[in-house]
Amino acid sequence: MAEVYGSARPRKRWGRRLLITFVVLLLIIGAALVAVDRFGASYAEREIGDRVAQQLTEQKATAEKPDVTIAGVPFLTQVLAGNYQEIKILLNKFSGPAGDGKTIKMDKLDIRAKDVNAPLDTVRSGNGDIVAATVTGVGTLTYPDLADLIGQEGLKLSERDGKLIGAAPFQALGQTFNATGTANLAVKDGVVSVTFADVTAEGLPNIPLVRTLVDNYVKQLAFNLEVPALPLGLKVQKVEPRADGLYVTTGASNVSLSSGGL
Structure with a gap:
């Protein structure tokens, strides 16, 4: 019996060592795969960032270096499947031409390309098309910057109850009045139209002559706000007054990323 027990112990130790070795190998392989996965994602993110920066230059727009993140883990699984869940592109300090020598500025332009179809053969060969089902972008235009674009001296803009309110000094009958009105916002073909209605001025006589002066003012x-060309074919779809500025929503569908994206 002593010999039986003596022979079992080495086997048990050998089996334990084998199990430990196997676990260590799995950990090493797992760490290597994670490293390769992250390296591949980082490389792709840099490539996308470089191409977006190139688009900005071509469109005479500027921004800090694009911050690109490919969402979804693992990255290599998405590569093999030929479909990427979401690509995030953050442009800080974005600015671009808005017509008439003016510049539109947004502190941050947050772009999301979703459901990106990129077959592995297309990525490998460079032939074929890479398409994002939807691309959206959001940014905020501050009220002082919007007032500068409108160009009316003394104009102050703000938000009240979800509406854009404008106030500016108004000359009539040899006096200065503070006129206040609600702005109407409309978007057509990527151009934001700003017009004012229901303009009133405290103490201003309600007579036809004065009313005509107010209407002319x-x-x-x-003002028509021409939003500059944006990366990935984004077009303005909606504007919404908020406390910190005019919230601009842009979008596009079935966007080809082959020439300026992935």
């Missing part, structure tokens, strides 16, 4: 405040 209101027409001067009308």
